[in-house]
Amino acid sequence: MKKIVLCIDDIKTNLFTLESVIESVAGNLYNVLIASSASEGLSILLRHKVDIILLDVMMPEIDGYEACKMIKSNKKTKDIPIIFVTAKKNDETIEECFSVGGDDYINKPFNHVELLARLAFHLKLKEKDKLLQQEKEYAQNILDLQNNMILVSDGEKAINVNKALLDFFDLKSLKEFQDKHRCIYTTFINDEGYFYNKKENNNLWLESIINISLKEDVLVKISIDENEYVFIIKATPFYSQYIITLTDITHISQQTLEYKHEANYDSLTGIYNRNMFHRLIDRKITIAKAEKKSFIFIMMDIDFFKKINDKYGHLVGDDILRGLSKLIKNHTRDSDIFARWGGEEFVLTFDVSFEKGIEIANSLRKYIKNKKFDIVGSITCSFGVTEFKQGDTLKNITKRADEALYKAKESGRDRVCQV
Numbered sequence: 001m002k003k004i005v006l007c008i009d010d011i012k013t014n015l016f017t018l019e020s021v022i023e024s025v026a027g028n029l030y031n032v033l034i035a036s037s038a039s040e041g042l043s044i045l046l047r048h049k050v051d052i053i054l055l056d057v058m059m060p061e062i063d064g065y066e067a068c069k070m071i072k073s074n075k076k077t078k079d080i081p082i083i084f085v086t087a088k089k090n091d092e093t094i095e096e097c098f099s100v101g102g103d104d105y106i107n108k109p110f111n112h113v114e115l116l117a118r119l120a121f122h123l124k125l126k127e128k129d130k131l132l133q134q135e136k137e138y139a140q141n142i143l144d145l146q147n148n149m150i151l152v153s154d155g156e157k158a159i160n161v162n163k164a165l166l167d168f169f170d171l172k173s174l175k176e177f178q179d180k181h182r183c184i185y186t187t188f189i190n191d192e193g194y195f196y197n198k199k200e201n202n203n204l205w206l207e208s209i210i211n212i213s214l215k216e217d218v219l220v221k222i223s224i225d226e227n228e229y230v231f232i233i234k235a236t237p238f239y240s241q242y243i244i245t246l247t248d249i250t251h252i253s254q255q256t257l258e259y260k261h262e263a264n265y266d267s268l269t270g271i272y273n274r275n276m277f278h279r280l281i282d283r284k285i286t287i288a289k290a291e292k293k294s295f296i297f298i299m300m301d302i303d304f305f306k307k308i309n310d311k312y313g314h315l316v317g318d319d320i321l322r323g324l325s326k327l328i329k330n331h332t333r334d335s336d337i338f339a340r341w342g343g344e345e346f347v348l349t350f351d352v353s354f355e356k357g358i359e360i361a362n363s364l365r366k367y368i369k370n371k372k373f374d375i376v377g378s379i380t381c382s383f384g385v386t387e388f389k390q391g392d393t394l395k396n397i398t399k400r401a402d403e404a405l406y407k408a409k410e411s412g413r414d415r416v417c418q419v
């Protein structure tokens, strides 16, 4: 397909020379349109798909510079290459030709070979630009099609971002993202188990992500509108930059947390279950052995709980278990262990002396006795207290506490006994 060359010059003979040279030498490649003023040229541009423009500088009314600015500022015509054809040879003219957006210039009188070579060169350049632009759009489209958030960064600043990322942050453009966050790491929350970049202004954080990723998934937490999101982050070096992908696993990680909670906590009372108690007490015994320390171990049991269930039903019994757990929880610290052993039986540990342990058990006993439960009124509990001694295993310390509890039950309940 022939390319269309638009020649704009106020001197008719110049136009005819251009036209005849181009059509006689390269008529198989080009069709020539001519305009004897800038305004005529502009109106041709509106009607025809012009591929390249040869533009005279000196013209009455609108000169070549002005015409060039107008063509280059119009979205539809800005990519058409403009070659100035000028009789002036001074530096200012050359400078001006380029500063108004011209792509090249040739001098009058022109050399035919040079004119055709420049036409061909600029058309080829334009073609390459077009291909490059298409490739860029193609790459951006691929990025935008991904559900994962993707960005390109040099470690300090985002250089490209995809649509998923902009949508997540509710932003419209890369510029908005750069202005607000600079790079993705500024949005990470410092939380246990999540990657966080303390240092700024280098790409070490990306190298860390790459290194950790060799062993395990790297998680980051990002907060937006008071909601927290969890992502797996991956980074790949790309020339002197990095391609970073973030996969949203908020939903999955929430589920994992729920499973973990289910595995460790008693669903009725919300306190630790027996599984979790075993893990915690194992660790406690290990530490107590290593540090030659002691701790208090208490087993407690609700008195006549079976009668409560029989008389008022299991729902009332459940309310008592919940209320009692809450009451005791309020009187223990985070360092104490408090767990449901099973049924109406509970276990506790305290890092205190034996005397103090008895004292604590007695005050818990009183708190329980003084509490008024709905429907049932007051209840009582029995306590068996023992102390961890070097050489103890979980089995024998449990056995002693159980014996002490049995003693409390046998000797009339609502009391604290020790072994």
Ligand SMILES: [Mg+2]
Pocket (backbone or CB within 6 Å): 009, 010, 011, 056, 057, 058, 059
């Ligand atoms: Mg002229």
